[in-house]
Amino acid sequence: VGRPTGHGVGYEARRQEIIDQAAQLFSKHGYAATGMVALGDYVGLRKGALYHYVGSKEALLVEIQDRVLQPLLSQAQRIVSLDADPVLRICMLSESLLEIIFSRLDHIWVYEHDYRHLTGDNLRRFIQQRRLFEDFVQRLLTEAIAAGKFRQLDPRLATLQFLNLHNHTYQWLHVGEQRWTPSTLSSEYCQTLLRGFGADGADFSDLTERVNELRDPTAHQGIAAAAG
Amino acid sequence: VGRPTGHGVGYEARRQEIIDQAAQLFSKHGYAATGMVALGDYVGLRKGALYHYVGSKEALLVEIQDRVLQPLLSQAQRIVSLDADPVLRICMLSESLLEIIFSRLDHIWVYEHDYRHLTGDNLRRFIQQRRLFEDFVQRLLTEAIAAGKFRQLDPRLATLQFLNLHNHTYQWLHVGEQRWTPSTLSSEYCQTLLRGFGADGADFSDLTERVNELRDPTAHQGIAAAAG
Amino acid sequence: VGRPTGHGVGYEARRQEIIDQAAQLFSKHGYAATGMVALGDYVGLRKGALYHYVGSKEALLVEIQDRVLQPLLSQAQRIVSLDADPVLRICMLSESLLEIIFSRLDHIWVYEHDYRHLTGDNLRRFIQQRRLFEDFVQRLLTEAIAAGKFRQLDPRLATLQFLNLHNHTYQWLHVGEQRWTPSTLSSEYCQTLLRGFGADGADFSDLTERVNELRDPTAHQGIAAAAG
Amino acid sequence: VGRPTGHGVGYEARRQEIIDQAAQLFSKHGYAATGMVALGDYVGLRKGALYHYVGSKEALLVEIQDRVLQPLLSQAQRIVSLDADPVLRICMLSESLLEIIFSRLDHIWVYEHDYRHLTGDNLRRFIQQRRLFEDFVQRLLTEAIAAGKFRQLDPRLATLQFLNLHNHTYQWLHVGEQRWTPSTLSSEYCQTLLRGFGADGADFSDLTERVNELRDPTAHQGIAAAAG
């Protein structure tokens, strides 16, 4: 994708591999507790060679965060902009979010746990982008309330509940989860939230099918799409 | 609670202070990234003196986890054992859980973030106790389903949703939060969950008052109760 | 001299020893090329223990510079302020300067060679203090010119010549020099400079004796005085 | 000067450029503190390519020293061999030396500062050649003393004073110096030295003109002559 000249053909691929494996290690032991030597061992490179691919340990962290944030934001933007019932779009956002969580559990671990080790501008940018995503969620919820689909909720608190429910999933989801898929889990979460938030008398019973109809055919690529 | 004798009068108090302040530091910078020297500076003790009070850095971590787990388990046990509507007890558990989160945000940070740095038996014991708490939650939810108050939910998934919603709160709650109290926030969470989980036609409108009546007069001490 | 509390009795002595030995090593191999491990080996301390005594490698460099600059400045100030013939004071300054060079040849090496590795404020302070010393020299030379003892020289260039002649001495002087003492070498340098700078007809033949009369009885302590 | 064949036409020119730029970098940051990568960046070549032109970092240092020593020695030899008043030849040597200092300040920095990083034979050869130059100076001074032009000086000490005065100049001379030229600065230095060293009653007042008459028309090329 236009790297600075002076790098061989395999470079970018190897680089992506390294970031991948760093995410695995960081998610398992924590960013602060994972050494560059350990990472080197893990990827099969001596300490010094690692620095051919990554400028610093923090740069690695930044890349991992970006691999989460970029699909998150692009999907959210796409969905929010759709011309459809806000409640429907909330469900789509839920599923999209869970798809990302399922597809790169290790990245999400790092995203949720270790963003505080970012420093300076990296941290500022992270927080700003994270807030951007939350704003997308809040916008949809506000629309649903305004449309009378939901009770008169505090939009901020509704947002936080939406995020709590989804974002905490990484804590118990296993790699290679069999019981649930993004789609089935999202369906459960949405049932809870829509009934929980719904105005008295509102009926969301046909929503699952309508989500299926509108599903983005490229969305299943999740993080991989942005990383490549 | 029965320390080995041979220590002066102020010893145990000082010790508790140190654990307290360790929780603050760990929650701010992360367990792995907080040094014993920094902790020493923070508590006003030279590095060496710290080891008179705490056996090791990990021992500190264990104590912090215990300060969360013990009130959590004792409250959960008490509430589960009450002779009351399961739905009511769910709400009580919710409020109790939030009370602990509010009262010791820093401990909760460490509890949620850094348990992975426990090793060996410490880790095993932690996981086992954590599961114990989850079982209490799951037991109540199962009862509510069996009693026909809730829809035919997968009890495990219902539990996970309950936990997601509550446990993720520490991520955005501020120290000295003004907008919500444990009680008001719990009320919001419960409205969402009960409507979300509730069987068609079930009515939980009088629940808030009934919770207030049954509230444990000692519960407000939260973690402090166990720490002393 | 009032170190932060919390250090044993031997601390300051050991610390001074370490700085001493660092100066030896730096002067032999250069600051940049001398590692902290090598220094540790030299002083008989493991790498880690070194940092009990010195905050950083640069701090070591700063201390060495100070051990040169402080006696340099205090002696210069003392001599410049004396109520005596400027020419006489120039000779006294010459001898004082050479005394410092003789007594701590290794420090001077570092002072002359490695000041450029100072960074930020350390560098700024160094340059400013160095200029201060040069100003003392220039003041005396200017006085001598104004008094008609010297030819109509450019004072700046006279200063530079004075400094060239003295400061470059460290390049060829050996530790344990036998051939010259500060006093005999200064006498030679001054003969060259006074005849070289002197106005036609000026006579400085009795100067050596007059220097001997005015010599500061504490000056022979050189750097050691400031370091203690 | 007869490089091994098998190199393209631009090779030697590029090679000389690289040595040039290395001298600039070394003089600015010090030999030990300048990396081959930094040098590569500076000359617009990747790290690996540098080694096509220079065998090693130390080889670079050797070449820089040679670029100082060779003109130094050849000029000194030429001047010493002239059939002229020793005092006159001393002045010519002074000017020649300053010409080299002025024309390649950066090379001189490296020459004066970093010769200690030479190892083995490189160091031995350097010291031997440096001594050779000093011997030329000492020979002239001895002649002047023997001829009764100078006082009864210790020839070694006279030499050291000559060298101190000239060699330390690089420490304060700026690139693009405006105030002085080699010729004017040499004139000042020589006035100081000749008056300083001169026998009572000796008169050197017409020396400057006589130097001008005898000046070597090729000398202004300085180091460049040897480098090409």
Add this chain to the structure above:
DNA sequence: TATGAATGAGTCTTCATTCAT
């Protein structure tokens, strides 16, 4: 001629912990 990749020893510095005092 040029370079990207790799290496392994090296850089300065911080770590948790022990122990004599």
Add this chain to the structure above:
DNA sequence: AATGAATGAAGACTCATTCAT
């Protein structure tokens, strides 16, 4: 009860150099 001194492993990162391409 407290601490200063010491340790040795580990922290992130840079070094000069080699070599296949």
